[in-house]
Amino acid sequence: MELSFSPEEIAFRDEVRAFIRDNLPGDVRKRLIEGREIGKQDIIDWQRKLNAKGWAVPHWPRAWGGQDWSPVQEFILLDELQSAPAPSPLPFNVSMVGPVIATFGNEEQKRKFLPATANLDIWWCQGFSEPGAGSDLAGLKTTARREGDHYIINGQKTWTTLAQYADWIFVLARTNPGAEKKQQGISFILVDMKTPGITVRPIQLIDGGHEVNEVWFDEVKVPAENLVGEENKGWDYAKFLLGNERTGIARVGASKQRLRRIRELAAIERAGDAKLIDAPWFREKLADVEIDLKALEITQLRVLAEARKSGKHGRPDPKSSILKIKGSEIQQATTELLLDVVGPLAMPFQGSTDPDDDGNAMPIGPDDAAEAAPTYFNWRKISIYGGSNEIQRNIIAKAILGF
Amino acid sequence: MDFDFTEEQRLLRDSVGKLFASRYADFEKRKAYAKLAEGFDRAVWAEYAEAGLLALPFDEAQGGFGGGPVETMIVMEEIGKALAIEPYLAAVVFAGAALRHGAGAAVKDDVIPKLAAGETIVAVAHTERSSRHDLEDVTTTAKRDGDHFILEGEKSVVLGGDTADWLIVSARLSGSRRDRDGIGLFLVDAKAEGVSRRGYPMQDLQRGAEISLASVRVPAARQIGDLAVLERARDETIAALCAEAVGAMEALVALTVDYMKQRKQFGVAISVFQALQHRAVDMYVALEQARSLAIFAALSAADDDEAARGKAMALAKAGVGKALHFVGQQAIQLHGGIAMTMEYKAGHYFKRLTMIDAMFGNADHHRRRLAA
Numbered sequence: 045m046e047l048s049f050s051p052e053e054i055a056f057r058d059e060v061r062a063f064i065r066d067n068l069p070g071d072v073r074k075r076l077i078e079g080r081e082i083g084k085q086d087i088i089d090w091q092r093k094l095n096a097k098g099w100a101v102p103h104w105p106r107a108w109g110g111q112d113w114s115p116v117q118e119f120i121l122l123d124e125l126q127s128a129p130a131p132s133p134l135p136f137n138v139s140m141v142g143p144v145i146a147t148f149g150n151e152e153q154k155r156k157f158l159p160a161t162a163n164l165d166i167w168w169c170q171g172f173s174e175p176g177a178g179s180d181l182a183g184l185k186t187t188a189r190r191e192g193d194h195y196i197i198n199g200q201k202t203w204t205t206l207a208q209y210a211d212w213i214f215v216l217a218r219t220n221p222g223a224e225k226k227q228q229g230i231s232f233i234l235v236d237m238k239t240p241g242i243t244v245r246p247i248q249l250i251d252g253g254h255e256v257n258e259v260w261f262d263e264v265k266v267p268a269e270n271l272v273g274e275e276n277k278g279w280d281y282a283k284f285l286l287g288n289e290r291t292g293i294a295r296v297g298a299s300k301q302r303l304r305r306i307r308e309l310a311a312i313e314r315a316g317d318a319k320l321i322d323a324p325w326f327r328e329k330l331a332d333v334e335i336d337l338k339a340l341e342i343t344q345l346r347v348l349a350e351a352r353k354s355g356k357h358g359r360p361d362p363k364s365s366i367l368k369i370k371g372s373e374i375q376q377a378t379t380e381l382l383l384d385v386v387g388p389l390a391m392p393f394q395g396s397t398d399p400d401d402d403g404n405a406m407p408i409g410p411d412d413a414a415e416a417a418p419t420y421f422n423w424r425k426i427s428i429y430g431g432s433n434e435i436q437r438n439i440i441a442k443a444i445l446g447f
Numbered sequence: 448m449d450f451d452f453t454e455e456q457r458l459l460r461d462s463v464g465k466l467f468a469s470r471y472a473d474f475e476k477r478k479a480y481a482k483l484a485e486g487f488d489r490a491v492w493a494e495y496a497e498a499g500l501l502a503l504p505f506d507e508a509q510g511g512f513g514g515g516p517v518e519t520m521i522v523m524e525e526i527g528k529a530l531a532i533e534p535y536l537a538a539v540v541f542a543g544a545a546l547r548h549g550a551g552a553a554v555k556d557d558v559i560p561k562l563a564a565g566e567t568i569v570a571v572a573h574t575e576r577s578s579r580h581d582l583e584d585v586t587t588t589a590k591r592d593g594d595h596f597i598l599e600g601e602k603s604v605v606l607g608g609d610t611a612d613w614l615i616v617s618a619r620l621s622g623s624r625r626d627r628d629g630i631g632l633f634l635v636d637a638k639a640e641g642v643s644r645r646g647y648p649m650q651d652l653q654r655g656a657e658i659s660l661a662s663v664r665v666p667a668a669r670q671i672g673d674l675a676v677l678e679r680a681r682d683e684t685i686a687a688l689c690a691e692a693v694g695a696m697e698a699l700v701a702l703t704v705d706y707m708k709q710r711k712q713f714g715v716a717i718s719v720f721q722a723l724q725h726r727a728v729d730m731y732v733a734l735e736q737a738r739s740l741a742i743f744a745a746l747s748a749a750d751d752d753e754a755a756r757g758k759a760m761a762l763a764k765a766g767v768g769k770a771l772h773f774v775g776q777q778a779i780q781l782h783g784g785i786a787m788t789m790e791y792k793a794g795h796y797f798k799r800l801t802m803i804d805a806m807f808g809n810a811d812h813h814r815r816r817l818a819a
Binding site for chain 2: 045046047048049050053116324327328330331332334335336338339340341342343345346348349363366369370434437438440441444445446447
């Protein structure tokens with residue numbers, strides 16, 4: 045038994061650190077440390093730098109830019125990006141639609157989409173959830189009606205993250221409404237966001253930000269060649285996609301970085317006669333989170349070590365659901381700690397969450413105060429998205445405990 | 448990064464598993480062992496010796512196998528699953544660590560081979576009535592008298608103390624009650640004049656003793672170290688306890704899940720109810736997080752850097768302590784009344800887990816240590 049990485053892995057980690065240090069713009073890093081949004085162009089520029097290095101899509105097939113890395117090496121890259129902190133490659137592109145096209149798409153689709161997807165020349169968004177289909181995703185109602193060599197899509201998607209930036213959307217739509225089971229009769233279709241009949245409506249979240257959208261489809265005419273794989277097999281591809289993103293789901297690196305920042309801020313903040321960082325109640329709250337995080341870090345390494353043994357394309361390990369449950373709880377706990385740190389200075393609503401607005405208004409309190417409450421509000425989403433924590437419990441109940 | 452056992456470690460786990468399968472599969476036997484005069488069965492202890500478990504952590508020079516914290520973790524997990532009551536933790540893990548780290552060659556050569564053979568039991572007598580979990584809180588005194596020390600004081604809740612042939616006693620050579628300096632460890636013959644003890648069963652059917660030392664003469668050569676040695680032995684024992692807790696929790700989660708599948712109410716197995724499923728899942732998640740901490744503790748237990756080692760143990764014991772209360776309480780609740788009975792196994796896991804938290808500082812104690 046051994047907890048530490050191999051010398052080769054440590055050398056790689058150091059290479060990643062050096063790359064981030066030398067290439068990540070200081071203002072992007074600063075915004076991320078302070079919990080602020082970063083702009084669309086910042087995300088694109090960073091992913092292109094990673095892609096030029098060969099690091100945007102290391103888990104893809106080699107022919108399309110993959111690197112044949114071990115799961116451990118993939119993890120090290122993500123973990124270092126999270127803890128720097130630096131933007132991660134856009135998940136809709138690199139973890140979701142990319143692997144689906146690479147695995148189930150035809151050669152024409154691969155040529156057309158994969159290089160552009162890796163380089164973020166195309167920004168993808170995910171057309172899965174609907175008002176009536178959340179945890180019960182297979183209950184979706186959006187339809188794709190075949191007419192000649194086109195599909196005509198009608199329906200509504202929701203919670204579509206950053207649809208306002210997206211060039212394309214990958215959509216789950218019902219192609220056979222008469223199918224016996226609701227999982228059958230669903231297809232996976234790629235749609236250009238500029239197609240007539242698509243309307244994007246922003247949804248404002250409780251933090252005031254515009255991150256998610258409704259996407260409406262009204263008689264949207266899509267070439268049939270944009271179907272991925274076989275018609276009516278979309279549910280299989282969706283399950284593949286949802287099971288694909290496993291490394292980094294716990295976001296241990298991100299939580300470590302947040303705790304470092306919280307310690308820094310608490311060392312400046314005063315509580316009564318002492319510094320907040322010296323207040324026993326605060327230190328004990330911090331200790332609670334650190335205990336959970338250390339356990340999660342090792343649980344994550346255990347899952348990773350299993351993945352390394354079972355090979356890259358082994359079945360998704362249901363233990364990953366532990367990573368999602370505990371990872372989200374810990375991330376949310378860090379947002380509570382930051383609220384503790386900033387105290388009453390969390391209260392003023394400090395304006396725009398528009399990343400392009402540099403905010404000329406005089407800030408109230410330290411740099412991190414403005415985002416403490418919005419982040420606390422916003423991060424409640426983490427235990428809801430990507431399969432809610434209750435769905436994760438259902439997975440463990442069924443796959444591990446055999447209920 | 449590697450979480451696999453070596454071939455030798457797998458063999459060790461299998462042989463320990465076999466020992467407990469033959470000796471503990473019938474849960475009634477455990478109660479019978481506890482009713483024996485010494486509170487455990489010497490024949491079972493002899494099987495520990497035959498399987499090499501009593502020699503496991505010691506140097507080959509004293510007939511040991513040179514096993515480390517991972518080997519101890521393997522044994523302790525199995526002990527946890529079986530709810531074994533022999534004084535392995537007290538004698539081999541805790542007292543054994545004090546001997547390994549503190550004793551000189553002569554004392555080691557004298558005591559360890561007999562301990563490893565199952566002929567001698569050693570226990571550490573450090574707790575006092577008002578010391579709680581602080582190893583440096585020592586009022587028992589040791590006064591030099593020529594080539595002897597004279598020990599005077601009272602020790603409380605000495606694990607395995609009632610059957611021990613040797614007691615490793617912490618006593619104050621100088622300084623005041625809570626000073627970290629001036630504490631010695633002394634290897635005391637349990638039959639020496641002035642040693643009196645009252646043995647008793649503990650909540651979990653293991654054994655403890657109250658021990659009085661009235662002008663007990665100990666040869667100077669039997670001083671086997673100081674507070675640092677005691678703390679190091681304590682840290683190794685905490686790592687072992689974390690592993691035992693994981694073994695007990697694993698068995699308890701499995702027992703609970705099985706029971707939920709059998710138990711019918713409202714015409715169905717109660718395992719179909721999502722409220723109950725999710726509670727069982729939370730137990731499982733707590734178990735796996737605790738397992739990660741037990742691995743962390745084992746891999747940190749041999750760290751020579753006291754501060755790093757102490758921090759790792761505080762972190763692990765605090766996390767495991769929180770998990771074991773959750774798992775234990777939920778197991779009782781999900782079982783319902785049956786788990787309240789002395790006859791059924793779940794309650795015994797619950798009791799042992801609760802005692803593990805009480806040893807060497809509970810979850811809150813270690814959380815505060817970590818936060819300090």
